[in-house]
Amino acid sequence: MASYLLPADGLLPKWLLFVSIVSIANSVQAYISLKGTREVYAGPAPPPLPSGIPKRTVAATQESTSPVTPLSARTFGTWTALSCVIRLYGAYNIHDKLVYELCIWTYVIAFAHFTSELFVFRSARIGRGIAAPMAVATGTLTWMLLQWGAYVN
Incomplete structure (x- = not known):
């Protein structure tokens, strides 16, 4: 039965399936909370605060630089879901x-x-939030281009 659930032989199809499953979770999360999307689109780095400021004030200031709105989060969730379907x-x-x-x-x-959100529009900044989607996009794109001949006749 598992053979019907798993895609073709090789690691790349299984990776595409895994990324699609994770993308479904990201899409749902984008609809129910702004937290994850604001981590990706953290906005410009806030100006340094004087020492002695409580950590929760720093966290609130950093979150407030995110340009994410409920509408933009849902739009991102929809875009992610569409990509998920194609990748499935x-x-x-x-x-x-x-x-x-x-x-x-x-x-x-x-x-x-x-890349454009990071370097052109500055709605993202170097950090944990942007690292995962950039790594998946770059790594999978490279992998798919290198494996073209192994899968496409």
Whole structure:
């Protein structure tokens, strides 16, 4: 029975399935809370505060620099869900050239988006929140390009 649930042989299709499952959780989280999305889009670094300020004041100041609104979080959740669907198709149709290309494009768009938010628009900053999506976008995009010939005929 597990053979029906798992995608094609190889690690890449299983990775695409894993990323899709995590993306579903991220999409749901974006709809019910701003916390995770604000961690990714933390905004510009706040100015340094004088010493002696309580930690909770520092945390509140850092959170307040995030440009995330309830609408932008839900939009991000919807975008993530759409990418998840395409990547699920990629996991189960890894040998289909068109599906493989569409899956690659989801990572190109994600990489371009996160890079522009980090360096152009400055709605994100170097840290834990942006590190995971950047690593997944960069790593998976590179992996898919390198494995093209192994999966696409």
